[in-house]
Amino acid sequence: MASETTGIREELLRRFIESGERERLQEILRSKLHTSGWQDRVKDKCQKTIHESDEAADKLTVDNIAEQVTPYARTIVPEDIKAEILEDIRAFIYRALPENDS
Numbered sequence: 001m002a003s004e005t006t007g008i009r010e011e012l013l014r015r016f017i018e019s020g021e022r023e024r025l026q027e028i029l030r031s032k033l034h035t036s037g038w039q040d041r042v043k044d045k046c047q048k049t050i051h052e053s054d055e056a057a058d059k060l061t062v063d064n065i066a067e068q069v070t071p072y073a074r075t076i077v078p079e080d081i082k083a084e085i086l087e088d089i090r091a092f093i094y095r096a097l098p099e100n101d102s
Helices: 002-018 021-036 038-052 062-075 079-096
Strands: none
Touching: 002 021, 002 079, 021 038, 021 079, 038 062
């Protein structure tokens, strides 16, 4: 059962990528996040994290900043954007499931 589920998941991911749907949804997400001001808020949080860091500037890495900022960035994604993207993904999965192949 787990192997079958893994196989279906892998096939859906392959179709998601090959169809261009992943790239299309990523572009929609980028645009909506930019329009909502999300990027500016994350940028401000990064700058604040850098300024408040206890580490010397030369020891602070992008990975350190990302580790600290990512949880915040995820929580401030507007709910309507999350819902829209998730609905698009669900619709794709429904269309792509093997039972729906003609």
